[in-house]
Amino acid sequence: MIQRIQTVYLILVILVTGILPFWVNLWSDASGNEIFAKNEMFISIAFYASAVLALVSILLFKNRQHQFVVNRLNMILNLFLLGFFVYRSLNLSGETLVSEKGIGMLIPVISIVFLVLANRAIKKDEDLVKSVDRLR
Template sequence: MIQRIQTIFLFVVILLTGVLPFWVNLWSDANGNEIYADNEIMVSGLFYVSAVLAMIAILLFKNRKNQFVLNRLNMILNLFLLGFFVYRSLNLSGETSVSEKGIGMLIPVFSIVFLVLANRAIKKDEDLVKSVDRLR
């Protein structure tokens, strides 16, 4: 059902990855220009794909196994995005390209945390259904 706690967690992931990266700067370059997600095509695309995966996971509330797998895929996507941010911030030395890291680089971390919480709730529901089926 849609009123379960994992729906709230997935809705928070949608807000984190679909809205927040476009309001919070990801980093500032050497000139002091703030870089947002809409300035980088690949980054904005990955954020949108993550938000769409979370929305599809909400709509798959009747099939908990597919919802669980889709959340795992979303976690892998966010880990890739986090790895890109770490690579981007540590690749160039001497602050030639990335001068200041923004709070937006932590968005994939928070997204992964909420996806793990959603998967725990989905697993708990699945175990409850299995235990009720066992009693019949």
Template sequence: MIQRIQTLYLLLATVVSAGLIFVFELWTNQDGVKVFAQDVSYVFAGFLLSAVLSLITIFRFKNRKSQFMLGRLNIILNFILLGFFVYQSLNLSGETVVSEKGIGIFLPIVSIVFLALANKAIKKDEDLVKSVDRLR
């Protein structure tokens, strides 16, 4: 059902993945130019794919197993984004590309937290339905 708590968590994950990427910069390069997610095409695509997956997950409320699976897939996508950011900020030698990290690098972590809370609520609903089915 759409009025469940997991819908709120998934909406918050969508806002983080689709809305806050335009507000917070990922890093500032040597020239002092702030780099946002839309400036790097594959990062932008990753964030938008995460937002779309969250929206699709909301409307799959009749099939909780696929909802749970889409939530896990979205968590994996956010871990890939986070891994790219860690690689970008730690593996490059010196101050060649990334000079100052922005708060936008931590947006996948926030999204992962909301997605994990949503998956926990979905699992709780599935367990409740199974227990009621057992009683019949």
């Protein structure tokens, strides 16, 4: 389980989506207050759900097809988060000097990249198992 590269990618997803959004600000509002994931209930639930889905995917290491599907669901969740952040940043951009976008808005992109890498490694493992089954 731990020796597989997709497990390392999924652990990175857990760290990125479970811990990082609560240390890095997502944006600053008009009054200068930094908004973290813990300040917005929907965003914190979505980040925790992404971390839990990555953990479930690690625990499904014996069933690669289910692991692949759970990673796809996690990618869809992160795409929704990314879409929300893009919508939010378009609303913030109308205010010229009063609001700032934080680096935390890139967290779903980083998570999606690691999930794609994990799915690629899962597909490689599945192809390897199928090729070994053909030889029997």
